[in-house]
Amino acid sequence: MSITKWDTSFLRGAEPKARSPRKRALIILNQPFSIPLLKSLWASTEWHCCADGGANRLSDVLGEARRELLPELIKGDLDSLRDDVRGYYESVGVPVVYDGDQYSTDLMKCVSALEEKERAEGTEQHDIIILGGLSGRLDQTVHTLSYLHKLRHKRQRVFAVTDENVGWVLDEGEHEITIDHSVLGQTCGLLPVGIDSTVLTTRGLRWNLTEHESSFDGLVSTSNHLDPEHDIVYVKTTKPIWWTAELRS
Structure with a gap:
């Protein structure tokens, strides 16, 4: 059996990106994070998606600099996305997609959007970097643990990252x-x-x-x-x- 190799070079920001042959996607959840961590992960990833209220977090932490880091997509059931945040991102051309499926979480909906993108473009799998998911509400943390456990059947590399x-x-x-x-x-x-x-x-x-x-x-x-x-x-x-x-x- 071959040995699977892992690294966390994405935590270092833009420098390793040019060296890595693998594409990476960042999914931002509705949990606190710092600007330094956000910028490192953003610079290491090619595709960026906010899961519902994750867009609130992105907007709030960046403040007046939020136009510098625009996600490719905001997706979820949109029950947490504030009207002012939705209005701003729509005004600068960021797609905001409602998905009311009650049998999938906002994180799952964002992963599905990435998979649709990969199929449409005929590209190889992205490594997925999830910002959040290991802090805050216990039920949400357990969901992250469970979902990544299941994702191993179809995704090669999925990471969850917090400031800790x-x-x-x-x-x-x-x-x-x-x-x-x-x-x-x-x-x-x-x-x-x-x-x-x-x-x-x-x-x-x-x-x-x-x-x-x-x-x-x-x-x-x-x-x-x-x-x-x-x-x-x-x-x-x-x-x-x-x-x-x-x-x-």
């Missing part, structure tokens, strides 16, 4: 994660979400595991540390598992 954390699902098998210690902080975790249990082997962490079972009823590897002596973390897992790492301020 970055996380994604490692499917069953072997993985190598390139660690940029200038961007990632000290703590990390491997979370057995959505599975009964998994067997983990790791290298490159301060406290490594060797064929160790992990489950909610047993061991959960939280508050582990990245080893500053290693730039690669190796993870072997028998079931899908969430990887999370702290971001530096």
Whole structure:
């Protein structure tokens, strides 16, 4: 079985973009974020979409500079989008699309819009960067965990980012994660979400595991540390598992 390789170069902004052969899409959720994080992710991505009230967040954090970062799309059931924000973005040509499907969340609707774009243009999959989704209401956080767990069946790379954390699902098998210690902080975790249990082997962490079972009823590897002596973390897992790492301020 081949080893899946991961990196978080998108956190560094525009510099890695030219080097990456993969296209990236940014989906902004209705949760707080800082301007530095927004600008780094925006510069690293080619397509930008606000999920309903995510447009409020984008508009409010940018203020008078909001015309500098215009999304390609605002989509959702639009129950959170303020009238003033909708009016502004429509006035500068940003499409605002209503989707009233009650069986999908605003995040799911934005992912569907990206998939329609990929099919229409005949392009390869974008890596998806979700800004938000790991903070705020617990039910929304659990939805993010669940949805990314399901997305692994059809999307190769989907990341969730907040000002505090970055996380994604490692499917069953072997993985190598390139660690940029200038961007990632000290703590990390491997979370057995959505599975009964998994067997983990790791290298490159301060406290490594060797064929160790992990489950909610047993061991959960939280508050582990990245080893500053290693730039690669190796993870072997028998079931899908969430990887999370702290971001530096």
